[in-house]
Amino acid sequence: MDKQVTVARIVEALQSHGGELHGDGSISVQALAALEHARHGSLSFVNGPRYAAQMEQSQASCLIVPPAMLDAARREGRACIVTANPYAYYARVTQWWKQHMLPQPDYRIHPSAVVHPGAEVHPDAIIGPLCVVERGARIGAGSWLKSRVTISEDCSVGARCILHPGVVIGADGFGFAHENGQWVKIEQLGAVRIGDDVEIGANTCIDRGALDDTVIGNGVKMDNLIMIAHNVQIGEHTAMAANTGVAGSARIGAHCTIGGAANIAGHLTIADGIHITATSMVTRSLRKQGAYTGFFPLDDNATWEKNAAAVKSLHKLRDRVRALEQQLSDNKTPS
Numbered sequence: 372m373d374k375q376v377t378v379a380r381i382v383e384a385l386q387s388h389g390g391e392l393h394g395d396g397s398i399s400v401q402a403l404a405a406l407e408h409a410r411h412g413s414l415s416f417v418n419g420p421r422y423a424a425q426m427e428q429s430q431a432s433c434l435i436v437p438p439a440m441l442d443a444a445r446r447e448g449r450a451c452i453v454t455a456n457p458y459a460y461y462a463r464v465t466q467w468w469k470q471h472m473l474p475q476p477d478y479r480i481h482p483s484a485v486v487h488p489g490a491e492v493h494p495d496a497i498i499g500p501l502c503v504v505e506r507g508a509r510i511g512a513g514s515w516l517k518s519r520v521t522i523s524e525d526c527s528v529g530a531r532c533i534l535h536p537g538v539v540i541g542a543d544g545f546g547f548a549h550e551n552g553q554w555v556k557i558e559q560l561g562a563v564r565i566g567d568d569v570e571i572g573a574n575t576c577i578d579r580g581a582l583d584d585t586v587i588g589n590g591v592k593m594d595n596l597i598m599i600a601h602n603v604q605i606g607e608h609t610a611m612a613a614n615t616g617v618a619g620s621a622r623i624g625a626h627c628t629i630g631g632a633a634n635i636a637g638h639l640t641i642a643d644g645i646h647i648t649a650t651s652m653v654t655r656s657l658r659k660q661g662a663y664t665g666f667f668p669l670d671d672n673a674t675w676e677k678n679a680a681a682v683k684s685l686h687k688l689r690d691r692v693r694a695l696e697q698q699l700s701d702n703k704t705p706s
Contacts, residue, residue, distance in 0.1 A: 375399040376472065378414070378433045378450045381464060384471075388463050393441060394450035398432050403461075403468055406431065416461040417444065435460050490522075493530075508541075511567065523579065529567035529589070537574040540565070544578040544585075544601025544619060557581060559601060566590070572597065572613065581619075588625065606643060 379396030404413040406422060409431035416435035417426045426434065426444060433450040435457040444451050454460040480486060480498040489506040492498060496510045499518040504510065508522040511530035516522070520534045523541025528534070546557035561580025565587045571577070572595035577585060580602040587599075588607035598616045599605070605617075606625030615629050618637035623629075627641060630649030635641065639653060644660040647653060651665040667679060 374472075375401045375412070378452070381414070381467065382452060384467050385460070385463050388460060389454050390435075390460055391453045392450065393445065393453060394433075395448075396450065398448075398450045400433055403465060404431065414464065416457040418458045435464070487524075505541075523563075526563040526565075526579065528565045529569065531568050532565060533570045535571060535573040535575075535595070538571050539576045540571075541579045542576060544581055546581050546601065546619075561585065561602065563587070566607070569593075575599075577603075594631070600637070612649065 376399070377396060378398050378400060379392060381400065382390050382392045382396070399412060400414045401412040402414070404410065404415050406415045406417060406425045406429050409415040409429050411430055411432055413431045414433040414435070415429060415431040417437070417440055419437065420440065423440070423443060426440070431449070433452065434444050435452045435454060436444045437455065437457055438453050441451055441453050452460065476497055476499070479494070479496070480492065481500045481502070483500045484498045484502040484504070486492060486498060486504045487506040487508070490504045491509040492504060493510060493512040493514070495512045497515045498504060498510070499516050499520065501518055502516045502520045504522045505524040507525040509527040510516070510522065511528055511532065513530055514528050514532040516534045518536045520536070521539045522528060526541035528540070534540070541563045543559040546559060547554040548557060559579050559581050561582055561584045563577050563579050563585045566589035568590045569587055569592070571593045574595055575593050575597040577587065577599040578601045579585060583602055585599065585602055586604045588605055588609070590608040591605050592610040594611060594613040596614050597611055600617060600619040602620040603617050603623070605623045606627065608625055609623055609627040609629070611629040612631035614632040615634070617623065617635045620638045621635050621641070622639070623635070623641040624643035624645060626643055627645045627647070629647045630651065632649055633647050633651045633653065635653045640656040640658065641653070642658045642660060645657050646662040648662065648664040651663065653663070653665060657663055667675065670678065
């Protein structure tokens with residue numbers, strides 16, 4: 372396998388994503404590197420003017436830059452790839468690099484994996500070490516289950532998905548009825564349906580639905596250690612950071628971002644285009660696009676509810692104080 376590639380070859384491979392080559396396309400690239408660590412033979416990117424000083428010091432042989440920074444980036448012996456979104460173009464480069472410059476698995480289904488005869492695994496999918504794919508599960512084209520991934524019965528994973536080590540899809544939802552001081556299990560009879568181009572981080576768990584399916588839309592990206600409860604629906608291209616928890620039957624729209632360690636209570640609706648900051652606790656539906664933050668110190672419930680109600684009235688209190696201050700100021704003004 373080649374250990375280096377010319378800049379021209381990279382640009383040619385990614386021509387459908389734009390990118391205009393300036394300089395010597397025959398320059399060889401042996402590595403991708405962060406701007407401050409790049410050396411001769413490295414390719415890096417500059418994502419705006421704030422990195423101009425680092426760019427000036429960088430030894431990278433090729434830089435991906437926005438049009439406005441081309442002149443500053445050019446120097447003797449350096450090639451530049453000009454694009455409106457250097458970060459996105461760099462992401463495409465990393466995908467191409469991993470596929471063409473790094474070793475690929477030498478198996479389709481690892482010998483240690485357990486795949487039920489009644490499961491459907493596309494010939495282009497890769498099932499890694501110690502994975503389990505149970506009866507009736509379906510894995511789409513180009514998807515990759517890394518290792519120790521479990522796909523429970525009747526759950527489906529779309530095309531070109533990546534499931535990182537330890538992911539569990541289709542465990543029972545947390546459903547119990549209370550009777551005479553004991554808990555009676557509610558069998559979880561739904562499944563999990565995951566769309567195309569979804570990436571799920573290590574040790575994330577997505578529970579099957581109680582009756583209807585839990586649904587993860589196309590292009591959703593999940594970090595590590597996320598918990599998705601039964602019957603949750605997540606819209607297309609929403610991204611969720613680590614340690615997020617979503618309770619049962621919540622509906623999250625498309626193109627949302629959920630910060631790390633945020634929690635969303637059950638049966639809520641989150642509209643499209645909502646951005647929830649890290650560690651926020653969402654206890655009501657959010658139906659208007661925008662960014663939301665919610666954090667309040669732990670207390671006994673009765674005190675917490677009183678304090679929360681008081682916080683909601685602070686803006687009215689502020690207006691009253693301002694009015695009183697203005698009135699006092701007017702009374703002090705000499706006639």
